[in-house]
Amino acid sequence: MKYAYGVTSALLLGGAAVALVTGNPAGAQVAQNDERQMAQVVPRAGAPESFAELTAQLQPAVVNISSRQRIRVQSANPFAGTPFEGLFGNPGGQGGTREAQSLGSGFIISPDGYVVTNNHVITADGQGEIEEITVTMPDGTDYEAKLIGRDAASDLAVLKVNAPRPLPYVKFGDSRQARIGDWVIAIGNPFGLGGTVTSGIISAVYRNTGQGGAYDRYIQTDASINRGNSGGPMFDMKGNVIGINNAIFSPTGGSVGIGFAIPAEIAAPIVAKLRAGETIERGYLGVQIQPLSEDLASSLGLPRNRGEFVQSVEPGQPAARAGLQPGDVVVKVDGKEVTPEQTLSFIVANEEPGSRIPIELIRDGRRVTVTATVGRRPTEEELASRNFGDEQPDVDQFGSRQPEPSQQGVVERAAGVAVTELTPVIARQLGFSENVEGVVISAVDVSSDAASKGLRRGDVILSANNRPVRSSTDLEAAIRAAKAANREALLLRIQRRGQPAVYLPIRLR
Numbered sequence: 001m002k003y004a005y006g007v008t009s010a011l012l013l014g015g016a017a018v019a020l021v022t023g024n025p026a027g028a029q030v031a032q033n034d035e036r037q038m039a040q041v042v043p044r045a046g047a048p049e050s051f052a053e054l055t056a057q058l059q060p061a062v063v064n065i066s067s068r069q070r071i072r073v074q075s076a077n078p079f080a081g082t083p084f085e086g087l088f089g090n091p092g093g094q095g096g097t098r099e100a101q102s103l104g105s106g107f108i109i110s111p112d113g114y115v116v117t118n119n120h121v122i123t124a125d126g127q128g129e130i131e132e133i134t135v136t137m138p139d140g141t142d143y144e145a146k147l148i149g150r151d152a153a154s155d156l157a158v159l160k161v162n163a164p165r166p167l168p169y170v171k172f173g174d175s176r177q178a179r180i181g182d183w184v185i186a187i188g189n190p191f192g193l194g195g196t197v198t199s200g201i202i203s204a205v206y207r208n209t210g211q212g213g214a215y216d217r218y219i220q221t222d223a224s225i226n227r228g229n230s231g232g233p234m235f236d237m238k239g240n241v242i243g244i245n246n247a248i249f250s251p252t253g254g255s256v257g258i259g260f261a262i263p264a265e266i267a268a269p270i271v272a273k274l275r276a277g278e279t280i281e282r283g284y285l286g287v288q289i290q291p292l293s294e295d296l297a298s299s300l301g302l303p304r305n306r307g308e309f310v311q312s313v314e315p316g317q318p319a320a321r322a323g324l325q326p327g328d329v330v331v332k333v334d335g336k337e338v339t340p341e342q343t344l345s346f347i348v349a350n351e352e353p354g355s356r357i358p359i360e361l362i363r364d365g366r367r368v369t370v371t372a373t374v375g376r377r378p379t380e381e382e383l384a385s386r387n388f389g390d391e392q393p394d395v396d397q398f399g400s401r402q403p404e405p406s407q408q409g410v411v412e413r414a415a416g417v418a419v420t421e422l423t424p425v426i427a428r429q430l431g432f433s434e435n436v437e438g439v440v441i442s443a444v445d446v447s448s449d450a451a452s453k454g455l456r457r458g459d460v461i462l463s464a465n466n467r468p469v470r471s472s473t474d475l476e477a478a479i480r481a482a483k484a485a486n487r488e489a490l491l492l493r494i495q496r497r498g499q500p501a502v503y504l505p506i507r508l509r
Helices: 035-041 052-061 119-123 264-276 292-302 318-322 345-349 380-387 411-414 424-430 470-482
Strands: 007-008 060-074 097-108 114-118 128-135 140-146 146-151 156-160 185-188 195-205 218-220 233-235 241-250 257-264 286-293 308-313 329-333 357-365 366-375 419-420 440-443 460-464 489-497 500-507
Touching: 052 060, 052 185, 060 114, 060 119, 097 119, 097 185, 114 119, 114 195, 114 241, 114 264, 119 128, 119 146, 119 156, 146 264, 146 440, 156 264, 185 241, 195 233, 218 241, 241 264, 257 264, 257 329, 264 500, 286 345, 292 489, 292 500, 308 318, 308 500, 318 366, 329 345, 411 470, 419 470, 440 470
Parallel strands: none
Antiparallel strands: 007 241, 060 097, 060 128, 097 114, 114 156, 128 140, 146 156, 185 195, 185 233, 195 218, 218 257, 233 241, 241 257, 286 308, 308 329, 329 357, 357 366, 419 440, 440 460, 460 489, 489 500
């Protein structure tokens, strides 16, 4: 569990990767309560005098969830694979298992006992093999729960408990109506303390946290959310579930007033499919992308935060078949603008697999439109197993760490790197094939933007602003052209040993 100013799950034990998908929400209702009465508890305008009446009607439907799993661990036998491996009682060096427990929150969505929670609440960061799930009602009654369905991509799960009587329940509201500044309350099980109610306002809608992924899209709130709140509901003032508490931004692991909830409009259709036993399919193109940051936009001469940059294209996948290329900037998909609030991955994930969609992009300063047939998004396990190259140790066979002042030319002064020709001999020394063409970085100025962005000796520059670089003269020409166009950054394509080539914008000095 990381707490160093990162987004962490609000689960008592374990972390989570979160993801979303869109659809039409269900209506809002509270069991055994008159909806008109609920609407009168707190008027929309103004601060409520108390949340007590609203809480009393909602809290009976919010439950605590505990689970026990077995997690497979790798062998710690130092003699694995040798004749002495049996000394540790683990022949073959195979990994064993350990028991893990987690504790979180959930809420009942039907009188016959269907319960919604986060996937990571019941599966220990999504990797546990479930042995037992227990749902505890506010009055302390325990029920053994059956897992009906779970979806790792959206971090949602549906459980079922069998009770001798109808249970109080709540339903999803329409999070699309949520406004910044609206009052909300969160009910959950922080730190295993039991039913706890906190209040706050909506701080942001459709917040992109920068963690990446297809569904990085949340409601942000300053209502206190802590470890153990995961899977619990966020209510509006009419008793509608408009979000599922999922993660926090924190330097310590405790609440600092920045919590995130999966919007109801995203969660409700997934829950409906899981409850019905349906398979959840999402669209997929097969590209690695990144936001159009200030430096990246400057290197391309484009507005920032409009569109996303294609770092690589997976061979044989829909994007490759449609003609997308590394270095393209996708600005519109199926008529929808690509923005930080509506990312390319989010749009594509919600397209029907097999459908044909137009993709508008910018390539070498020109607008180009291609048509792609959307594929089916692989499972999270399949995506995690794909290897995009392992980082190798540094290769320090030439050059100094910083260019000598007497040797600094246009390239070194402007880009903060010294380069040399990539000869076949140097290519072999660095572990590259002899047909790789470019210049190799022999030194990096530690005070430069290049150094701050991770460039190092042994990296190979393949192109600058989408033009091949074969010598320091080529790189110098690209720098002069960028400055003449009033661009503050230069877009380099970098190859590192054992890894795929990536684009990296470097600020010029």
